[in-house]
Amino acid sequence: MPELPEVETIKNQLKHRIAGRRILRVRAPDPRVIKGCTFSEFRTRIEGLLVRNVSRRGKALLVALDGAQFLLMHLRISGWVEVSRGEEKYTRVQMEMEDGGILHFCDTRALGELRLFRRGQPVPFLAKMGPDPLALSAREFCGLFAGRKGRIKPLLMNQRFLAGVGNIYAQEALFCAKVHPARPADDLSGRELKRLYRCLLKLLRHAITCRGTSVDTFRQISGEKGRYVCFLKVYRRQGKECPRCGARIRQTRIGARGTAFCPRCQQ
DNA sequence: AATGGGACCTGCGCGC
DNA sequence: TGCGCGCAGGTCCCAT
Numbered sequence: 001m002p003e004l005p006e007v008e009t010i011k012n013q014l015k016h017r018i019a020g021r022r023i024l025r026v027r028a029p030d031p032r033v034i035k036g037c038t039f040s041e042f043r044t045r046i047e048g049l050l051v052r053n054v055s056r057r058g059k060a061l062l063v064a065l066d067g068a069q070f071l072l073m074h075l076r077i078s079g080w081v082e083v084s085r086g087e088e089k090y091t092r093v094q095m096e097m098e099d100g101g102i103l104h105f106c107d108t109r110a111l112g113e114l115r116l117f118r119r120g121q122p123v124p125f126l127a128k129m130g131p132d133p134l135a136l137s138a139r140e141f142c143g144l145f146a147g148r149k150g151r152i153k154p155l156l157m158n159q160r161f162l163a164g165v166g167n168i169y170a171q172e173a174l175f176c177a178k179v180h181p182a183r184p185a186d187d188l189s190g191r192e193l194k195r196l197y198r199c200l201l202k203l204l205r206h207a208i209t210c211r212g213t214s215v216d217t218f219r220q221i222s223g224e225k226g227r228y229v230c231f232l233k234v235y236r237r238q239g240k241e242c243p244r245c246g247a248r249i250r251q252t253r254i255g256a257r258g259t260a261f262c263p264r265c266q267q
Numbered sequence: 268a269a270t271g272g273g274a275c276c277t278g279c280g281c282g283c
Numbered sequence: 284t285g286c287g288c289g290c291a292g293g294t295c296c297c298a299t
Contacts, residue, residue, distance in 0.1 A: 001291090001292060001293075002293090003293095032276095059293075074293080074294085075293090076275095076276095076292080076293050076294070077276085077291075077292045077293055077294095078276085078277080078278090078291090078292085107276090108276085108277060108278065109275085109276040109277050109278080109291095109292090110275090110276055110277080111275060111276055111277090111292090111293075111294085112293095113294095125294085125295095147268095148268090149268070149269070150268080150269060150270085151269090151270095154269090154270085157293090159293085159294080166292080166293070167291095167292065167293085216278095216291080216292090217278095236291095255270075255271085256270095256271070256272075256292095257291095257292070258290085258291070258292085
């Protein structure tokens with residue numbers, strides 16, 4: 001699923017590829033992903049505009065445009081972005097750039113979204129978003145847990161608590177830190193929280209250098225897969241051996257999400 | 268505040 | 284081969 005490292009990858013590549021270029025034409029083979037306005041309004045508002053910058057907030061991509069507008073792109077579960085000339089079966093919206101490249105917003109399940117905002121207009125999703133783990137010190141990370149009572153895994157995945165961590169990296173970080181995913185967050189010692197912080201950052205940075213994880217539909221903007229898959233230790237590895245202790249990886253459900261963990265080394 | 272369920276979607280793997 | 288079913292998951296929304 002596109003989480004922080006995947007969205008960071010797209011942001012870096014897209015910035016390089018479309019910033020400073022103009023959007024010539026917009027087409028929407030499937031306008032369902034356009035939220036907040038109709039396709040014709042969407043088209044009218046952005047055709048001809050220059051792309052100023054591309055940035056990331058949590059799992060959201062922000063494309064800053066001329067005219068004090070920005071385009072929020074969210075890939076949700078099964079979205080990706082490709083820049084190419086060819087057609088793509090799952091293209092929901094495409095933007096033709098002035099250099100001839102075509103930005104495809106692709107999504108097998110069509111749950112992703114594109115939303116236009118004007119500068120100053122409130123964006124509820126962003127306003128409620130927690131801090132980015134890459135911008136936190138260990139001390140700040142540990143401080144987030146004060147007064148929180150939930151189970152650790154859903155808490156890590158709660159975007160209002162921490163922005164960018166989803167089901168893959170939450171499972172991997174808890175495995176790395178040897179923490180059971182159902183542990184109450186307020187039960188973790190300071191030492192465990194610090195270990196969790198170090199693990200989470202190590203793994204997010206590593207995944208970014210690998211250009212993300214392609215377990216499902218995620219692709220880089222060139223269409224290439226992300227290479228972090230071969231480093232996954234527990235995610236979708238239930239029934240296989242724990243790479244650390246050899247026990248059998250178990251799968252359970254926590255907060256209505258599939259959760260794999262090692263029953264021996266995660267306590 | 269936390270938890271559980273449903274909704275949105277479609278491809279896939281399973282059992283029959 | 285083919286059908287129906289349940290699962291996968293990010294976010295929002297509602298109920299408890």
